[in-house]
Amino acid sequence: MYRWSRYVNGTVKTELIPFKDAGLLIRNRIMEIxxxxxxQKAESGEEQGGGGTITWSQAVSGEEQKDTAQVGTPEYELRQLREDYRTWEETDKEWDKFCxxxxxxxxxxxCMTDDAHMDIYFPTIGLSIGRKDQEWDPKIVKLGNIPAVCCRMEEMDERMRINYVYYAEKWRKDATPKLERKDVVAYPTLMPENMLTELRRQVEKSKNRPPKKRTTWFCCPSYYPSMLKPYYPQPAWWSIFPSMTYDYATTxxxxxAMARQNATMWGKMIFINNEYLRAMFDEMGADTTEAKQAVRDSIYKKVNEFLQRRENNGKTICLDSFVGPDGKTMQHAVEIVDVPQLTNSRDLKEELSEISSVVFFAIGVHPSLIGSTPGNSGSTGGTYMxxxxxxxxxxxxxxxxxYLRFLKNIYTFNKWDKHGEIVIRQQTFTTLDRSATGTEETESTL
Structure with missing residues (x-):
């Protein structure tokens, strides 16, 4: 974005406009001035009797006309606008190539992914290498990023400065692997406290070296400060592990899951009346123990097969009944009983809701921002959201x-237009009377 300031009725008004449109604005402002x-010249000529007038310095032949515009005059503003336009044009071309x-x-x-998980990230910058027969005036032309999980920082020197960051792919899978020299890459480091100063110092050291021996890649760690953690900050979400909150949630x-598996092991129980079995034994002529067991298994098998088949869902099963030995009580030959579930889903739901709130609190995210959470299926109003x-x-x-400070340092080092502003665009919820989609775009600046 391009920061455009103007003086109106005793106050300074500043607005951000797209950088591409700034050229059109400056050109039209030059035309107006x-x-x-x-x-003014035409009015001055009429007052002096017409015709153009020149100063003595302009009349002297062979001398170059000097700029005598004073601050606050239209001539001075015109000169400043022309300089601004030249700077904008150069910056616009270089920024397009950089993007x-x-x-x-x-x-x-x-970078923000590593920042969210580790509170630290490791962006890298690459300088233009220059030519051997020219003075080296480098610019930052490349951006990179090293995964935070694969990086380790060198111990601070006596000036409390970290000089190198080390990268090894083996650190991705193992915190303490066996490393050889070829496995580790060392990056000269520019700490965020004085990134520009250190970068200029490094450039000055390499200025007289041949192009191939110049240091052109640097790592620029950025981090969210953590108390008593001078090297690696400790994210707030890490507290769910020593407090066993995570273990409790997974349990x-x-x-x-185990209760669900155990609940499906026993669905129904089948009871066969002993009097009914004796009548069946007599009818089938089952005199031996083996014959009686075969009759009993046959009854169980028929009832069980009927209950297991999906196509029998909703159908009716006909079972016998008879009068008991007392001659009064009606008894069932076979009785089918459902096994009750012992799990209390309400208590489990409350526990899930409680523990998920603790986890989201440690992460720094309100559960309502991500919609439905474990144990909570309610909704919230638009104003609250x-x-x-x-x-x-x-x-x-x-x-x-x-992060914007990191990009601002790059912008400043490359000597780009001082009116330029790097912004982060983001969507913000709003009311429908302000936007038909319910969102509007805002810019976050440094």
Whole structure:
């Protein structure tokens, strides 16, 4: 974005406009000032009897005309606008090329992903190497990112400065692997406290070296400060592990899964009346123990097969009944009883809701911002959601500014237009009377 300031009725008004449109704005402003100067000259000529007048210095032949514009005059403003236009034109070309060579959106996402999980990320910058027969005046032309899980920082020197960051792919899978010299890459480091100063110092050291021996890649760690952690900050979400909150949450899910598996082991129980069995034994002529067991198994098998088949769902099964030995009580030959479930889903739901709230609190995310959470299926109003989103954006604004400071340092080192502003676009929830989609775009600046 291009920061455009103007003086109106005793106050300074500043607005951000797209950087591409700034050229059109400056050109038209130059035309307006030029018209104003021409009008003043025309009025001055009429008062002096017509005709143009020149100063003595302009009349002296062979001498170059000097710029005598004073601050506050239209001539001075015209000169400043022409300088601004030349600077804008150069910056616009270089910025377009910089964006073509670097995916800024992906770079931001990689850095913020490491920042969200580790509270630290390791962006890298690459300088133009220059030519052997020219003075080296480098610019930052490449951006990169090293995964935080694969990085280790060198111990601070006596000046409390970290000089190198080490990268090894083996650290991705193992915290303490066996490393050889060829497995580790060392990056000269520029700490965020004095990134520009250190970068200029490194450039000055390499200025007189041959192009191939110049240091052109640097790592620029950025981090969210953590008390008593001078090297690697400790994220707030890590507290769920020493407090066993995570273990408790996973145990709830495991217990529910085991209860579900055990609940499906015993669905129904089948009872066969002993009097009915004796009558069946007599009818079938089962005199031996083996014959009686065969009759009993046959009855169980028929009832069980009927209950197991899906196509019998909703159908009726006909079973015998008879009068008991007392001659009064009606008894069932076969009785089918459902096994009751012993799990209390309400208690489990409350526990899931409680433990998930603790986990989300450690992560720094309100459960309502991500929709339905374990144990909670309710909904919230739009006003409450907008307030939560604004609160979350305010919490993230400090981290965004740390990243914007990194990009601002690049912008300053490359000597680009001082009116330029790097912004992060983000969507904000709003009311439907302000936007038909319910969202509006805002910019986060340094």
């Amino acid at each position: 030029q018209v104003q100067i021409d009008q 073509e060579n670097n995916n800024l959106e992906l770079h931001y996402l990689k 709830l899910i495991t217990d529910k 907008r307030e939560l989103q604004l609160l979350k954006q305010n919490q993230l604004s400090t981290r965004q500014r740390i």
